[in-house]
Amino acid sequence: MNPTALIAEDEPLLAQALQAELARQWPQLEVAAVAANGPAALAQALALRPSLCFLDIRMPGQSGLEVAQALAEEWPDEAGPLPLLVFVTAYDQYALQAFDAAAADYLLKPVEPQRLARCCERLRHLLAATARPQVAEQALEQLRALLAGTAAPSRAPLRFIQASVGNSVRLVPVEEVLYFEAADKYVRVVTADREYLIRTALRELLPQLDAEVFWQVHRGAVVRASAIDGVHRDDAGKLRLSFRGGHPGTLNVSRLYAPRFKSM
Structure with a gap:
């Protein structure tokens, strides 16, 4: 052909x-x-x-x-x-x-x-x-x-996320974030005990994060490395992440970023 x-x-x-x-x-x-x-x-x-x-x-x-x-x-x-x-x-x-x-x-x-x-x-x-x-x-x-x-990093990594909660703005420490996940026009900011929505696009947020601390695992997901509890491979060979502290959420790892976990 x-x-x-x-x-x-x-x-x-x-x-x-x-x-x-x-x-x-x-x-x-x-x-x-x-x-x-x-x-x-x-x-x-x-x-x-x-x-x-x-x-x-x-x-x-x-x-x-x-x-x-x-x-x-x-x-x-x-x-x-x-x-x-x-x-x-x-x-x-x-x-x-x-x-x-x-x-x-x-x-x-x-x-x-x-x-x-x-x-x-x-x-x-x-x-x-x-x-x-x-x-x-x-x-x-x-x-x-x-x-x-x-995604060249900014001079100083982001320390707080400003998230709207009702009529207030909550300052969420970045070290409390388990992962960021793109959701339509928003980004979900997921911590151990709650979630927030922010309007900043993930591609704009990524350069503000410390690349040694937060790992991109999918074009729509960035994870705090220290929050990862395990990496699980399904029958088709695809990887999913689970989180420490019994957090019920999991995230897919795309083939583009799977080599980060190739030793597992």
């Missing part, structure tokens, strides 16, 4: 130019879909299961990195290895060094034919590799590195 690709780009002219240049340089590659925003890219990638995804970094709804993170967590096990990911970006050369150091491939807008030719050659080699699961694991490692780079 010929390889297939998804292009996620919110600028129609750039999407058309990339598709045309791919057709010229790689005639065997079938572009299965072109998505104009992040949610559409994620939905089409999960439905069509392409071999490759060209993801614009800045898109409406979800960024390319957020789409990649969601793909890594929602990709069905029976679908085989994750698609190979190529990030398309308008970042300047200094920002691109971070992508290069993480060994993730990228294309700079506007895409130059010579650079695309090198990218295509690399992708053809990776698709032909006999150790494709290893390639997929390398892609996950690269994605983890990129996501960690986008």
Whole structure:
């Protein structure tokens, strides 16, 4: 079967130019879909299961990195290895060094034919590799590195969470928090004895937390490491966390962050 690709780009002219240049340089590659925003890219990638995804970094709804993170967590096990990911970006050369150091491939807008030719050659080699699961694991490692780079910590970690309780504001010490979990437009702040809702998005909260104290275990969940009582593996190999003190809640660990617990 010929390889297939998804292009996620919110600028129609750039999407058309990339598709045309791919057709010229790689005639065997079938572009299965072109998505104009992040949610559409994620939905089409999960439905069509392409071999490759060209993801614009800045898109409406979800960024390319957020789409990649969601793909890594929602990709069905029976679908085989994750698609190979190529990030398309308008970042300047200094920002691109971070992508290069993480060994993730990228294309700079506007895409130059010579650079695309090198990218295509690399992708053809990776698709032909006999150790494709290893390639997929390398892609996950690269994605983890990129996501960690986008969540640079603030100078001083957050010490209190300001949560509304009726007509009052409660200052919740961060050391009392078991975990933070995204819930629609809110974040659940879960302590041993109660829960709060705050309007701060999880992606905005994450850089304010001490990464040595709070571990991301899913794109929608961040856990205080010292609160974890155990890590349990089900029959399908998926991991769930339980908490100290008999707290009844549990949390899933996504495949993207499962290597943190690989010794268990």
